[in-house]
Amino acid sequence: MTVRSEPAGVPPPLSLIEALRADGPVILCGHARPDGDSIGSVMAMAAALRALGRPVRTICSDPAPAAFHVFPGMEALEITRDVDATGATVVVMESGALSRTGITGLERAAVVVNIDHHLGNSGYGTVTWFDETAAACVEMVGEAIDALGVPWSTAIATYLYLGLLTDTGGFRHSHISARSFDLARRSVIAGADPVAIGQVAFDSFSLARVRLIGALLHGMQLDADGRLAVLTLTPEVHVTAGSTPDETEGIINMPFTAQEIRAVCLLRSDEPGLTRVSLRSKGTVDVRSVAQQFGGGGHFNASGFTTTDGLDEVRAALLPLMRAAIQ
Numbered sequence: 109m110t111v112r113s114e115p116a117g118v119p120p121p122l123s124l125i126e127a128l129r130a131d132g133p134v135i136l137c138g139h140a141r142p143d144g145d146s147i148g149s150v151m152a153m154a155a156a157l158r159a160l161g162r163p164v165r166t167i168c169s170d171p172a173p174a175a176f177h178v179f180p181g182m183e184a185l186e187i188t189r190d191v192d193a194t195g196a197t198v199v200v201m202e203s204g205a206l207s208r209t210g211i212t213g214l215e216r217a218a219v220v221v222n223i224d225h226h227l228g229n230s231g232y233g234t235v236t237w238f239d240e241t242a243a244a245c246v247e248m249v250g251e252a253i254d255a256l257g258v259p260w261s262t263a264i265a266t267y268l269y270l271g272l273l274t275d276t277g278g279f280r281h282s283h284i285s286a287r288s289f290d291l292a293r294r295s296v297i298a299g300a301d302p303v304a305i306g307q308v309a310f311d312s313f314s315l316a317r318v319r320l321i322g323a324l325l326h327g328m329q330l331d332a333d334g335r336l337a338v339l340t341l342t343p344e345v346h347v348t349a350g351s352t353p354d355e356t357e358g359i360i361n362m363p364f365t366a367q368e369i370r371a372v373c374l375l376r377s378d379e380p381g382l383t384r385v386s387l388r389s390k391g392t393v394d395v396r397s398v399a400q401q402f403g404g405g406g407h408f409n410a411s412g413f414t415t416t417d418g419l420d421e422v423r424a425a426l427l428p429l430m431r432a433a434i435q
């Protein structure tokens with residue numbers, strides 16, 4: 109995978125900066141089941157808009173990962189799935205569609221600002237700023253904060269670094285560029301602590317999750333001449349590990365630490381009546397087109413779908429398509 113040295117990127121449109129600078133209340137949110145980039149984008153932008161004197165609310169449909177609560181101002185994040193945004197400016201980040209927020213009522217806002225880097229963003233904003241070359245949404249948020257003329261406080265720097273570190277998988281994923289490292293450098297100069305943030309991001313899981321990884325890898329099946337790993341997560345696996353369905357974030361990537369593995373399927377039946385399938389790949393293996401054949405979607409290297417078919421049925425239909433994708 110080629111590291112892009114310095115993509116041109118898309119500068120923040122003037123209309124976006126005007127919308128952020130305007131008077132009146134602002135509501136900020138990211139996507140449901142928030143990750144580091146979603147929380148980082150929301151909290152950094154909130155700190156910048158507060159510095160400009162705007163009344164700010166930060167909302168999310170689900171709580172942030174518990175380990176994030178050590179970061180400054182996290183207590184201000186409200187958990188809600190419905191909001192009356194009438195008369196407010198709503199700033200939605202990290203969300204390809206308004207529905208990704210998991211929050212209703214946002215569309216009643218006077219102005220909706222859409223800031224995102226996910227391919228396929230529907231352009232739902234009154235003002236939309238989309239830059240697919242950004243490795244993380246916080247790269248865009250940092251540029252917007254610069255354009256607003258707000259200096260980076262320690263809190264802003266911490267949240268920008270958190271989003272960057274988590275969305276790039278520790279500075280390893282494909283969209284990373286010199287721009288990412290410039291943001292990292294400036295964040296650390298402005299007071300972000302990379303060691304402490306790294307521990308929160310990567311070393312703050314439960315022991316149950318460590319056992320869950322063990323149980324899943326113990327049951328891992330190999331296919332496609334050892335290049336495809338198939339993980340199966342049933343309710344029984346959770347019983348063995350003492351884990352819960354919300355402790356599975358990122359686990360699908362574990363098999364990739366083996367050089368041979370080109371793609372991973374995670375089949376889950378840990379929610380009643382549904383089989384949820386996540387697909388990941390390296391390099392030129394296209395798993396989006398595989399997911400699309402089951403009515404799902406996503407990215408070239410990360411996709412998924414949900415079906416009411418049982419595990420065995422799904423596996424039988426899926427594996428031939430995955431083998432073909434790997435060839």
Ligand SMILES: [Mn+2]
Pocket residue numbers: 145146202225243244245275
């Ligand atoms: Mn992101």
